[in-house]
Amino acid sequence: MREPDILIVGGGLAGLFCALKLAPLPVAVLTAAPIGEGASSVWAQGGVAAAVSEGDSPELHARDTANAGAGIVDNEVALSVAREARARVEDLLRFGAPFDRDAAGRLAPSQEAAHSARRIVRVKGDGAGAAIMQALIAAVRRTPSITVHENFVAEDLIVQNGRIAGAFARDAAGVLRAFPARATVLASGGVGGLYAVTTNPAQASGAALAFAARAGARIADAEFVQFHPTAIDIGRDPAPLATEALRGEGAVLVDRTGRRFMPALHRDAELAPRDIVARGVFAEIAAGRGAFLDATEAVGTNFAEKFPNVAASCLAAGIDPSLQPIPVAPAAHYHMGGLWTDGRGRTSLPGLWAAGEAASTGLHGANRLASNSLLEAVVFGDRVARDIAAALPALPALKSAHAPGQPERRDPEGAAEIRRIMSRHVGVLRDEAGLREALRALCRLRGRALAEGSMDLRNRAEAALLIAASAFLRRESRGGHFRTDYPASDPAQARRSFITLDEALRAAHGVVASEAA
Template structure:
């Protein structure tokens, strides 16, 4: 067995940035797919939130984060992240990120919803994610201390003597391989592929939640799922995104009759927090009135130049956004929950760190502020790198014993579709006790099937979904991205972060299954 090294699971912004910040320490990065094709970071449109303009400040940025997070943001984390933002933007510039600048070379940030200042450092309107990732990928490929292993899907953690010492990952040939490490970082993204309508790539299936929870890690804030209000509703999976920056530029939301419905719902109308806008759009669709993002007046003929990615998605469906409103619908976009971490990115399991959307750091609370996700990825990518580098300078490598690899998993396409249908129908934009109970029972049945078939992929999907649904069932109030029809108000007594284990979620689902069976 080779000497343990540093293992990063995930080829998005958090994973690659962490790997670069660890150089020249040897790092292996596992990516579920080619890194230049399919990470959520690559598709991010808005940019990096950072107080870089005159008159703005980290304190104002933190205050906006607290307001959007609906009462459960960790204030110390929000302030420290905001204060590190400028330095991390400078890091990205150093890695080649081509952020927009004016004629004098100054960064030219844009406005997004719920920000009190123009602080979204972006690239050509809606191209930040792709531009940042292409710059980082090029740098990673030139960095000799980083070994990039693409098309390896992590399925389970390797735990020995209570410590995480690596992962089992399945290659393109279907065989599972053990990757051992002194330090393991999970940066595998979010949970979008658990929902039928999402803006996330297929690899974002909640595997980090399941793997970590199965090993005993603490899961935090799992009920808080953010639905982007303006996914472009043209029947594509994943759904392309109409960036929030469009609304920052003055685009408005209208129904089929041309009425601006957000004016009656919030003082900030289209620039209200995402959860409120998503519910507003959902209500119009549910009532049969349709929902459209109209940028014909605010952007008009300049649309293709200012927002080329959105324009391309619309034109591919026969919609000219410079002259026509864009049909939109809420789609799963970001998970505020994840593996609980401290302010250094350490999970509750020794040897395991988490970064990016796989983690729950306390920054986002119940509702992520626009463009704080890319910021969190680089801030915690940097913190984890520093923490691991400090630890690698002392202590001996753990003594490892070879672990048996899991058996090949069978095809689970039909069951995966069932998970997506259950989550969208019952654990989506609007929730209630009846629907959540139905979801938990159905997911437990699918989980039992995964165990019978020894199918790790389906097991990961169902366990991640169970953690989200159980947390949503237990929070009997509405807050941020979690809205209960049966408890539509926020309860001050519940203004705290949540925590759940996999055993707790399974026991809840089993109890509900037995109760429903007994009532038949």
């Protein structure tokens, strides 16, 4: 195969699906870990949201998406994605995804929070992500037009004549290499690794958010971080997940005395939107009462059969979930924000597309509806592929690029400090004083990164600054963004947010200057 004209950064569902949809066009895929090991998609337990059952419809799915998104979902995007859902599920079936079926051979979707119908197409209860990825990885390995470069961590973009022309990435030995491309797709996941407690792999540290913003990309909805309410609280990093499907099957949240606490907080109790459940769990833990997911009655002795991944995590920690409640805590799980894209996956920078969690398409609004993430990954993976295939003949010819000869410099202490700052001040609950402290500290750490020449720390600090500055500027509570000093939603702020790195730095420097005055 000739040198690929197309570069995809990220080996999760969005990246691999896009690569497969681009075949037979030559594509290079960069993965930060061995393929299938470092992607959040592998760990996804719920499934793909799609209106496949009798009585359900894309219109109902879009309505539920808008309701969960707390007033800022792009309704046209939501409806178009819901309408494409079934076709993308059919694509996944053709690639070999073994979705659950009933005795008659029909897809057997499950229920999840804030969905008005059973529409989560899943695999063996909690194994959708791993099973889908296994099927796609096999398909990628059978496709000669796709070249996978494993253990390459993207650090920056190549910019030529005002357009994106590829990326710089570092291999496992610390050597920086240029990957020039006529079309570049960022599908590198989210920002969970910026938080002390997360369900995301370590590679999900928001680097693409930072280096795309450095190149001038427009960032959307960065303040909206979804905290999964039921990460299994057993001291592991990343924290294993107790899938929302458990609550869909009737599991309840209780304190250490066995008292249910969600019915007093929302009419849908455990099936309320995730931000509400996460704050409920957070409050119980903060009050010293603890929080536990009790599936002993709803699932009971069938637990290991229905939810094998959750069962394995619990049993490894000495907890039998068929007999004991599972200790849980909120964990950074999904970023509704990311690189702004249009309906085709194009970012604000020519030559650059984005898909999956790295993108912000307007689908999720302020609070992602359960299992819409895998759906968005395949819908926009397909859209990006179609748009690039149509645009490629008109794109400028490929030019060579040389990586700067800078050695790898890491600062694990600085990275750990960012995780503490983000969890303490830009987490489930936020306020002005804490956000000011976060902006001051992140500015200091960015300065340290620049002085040390640590691109890893710089990317982490700048990604965190984009989130913290957006949270500082939104003086209300909405979805995954909750300000204790502005606890109500403000109708005047019922709109998406947009920010550039320069704007985030101005906000942060303004805080620093005001404190020094």
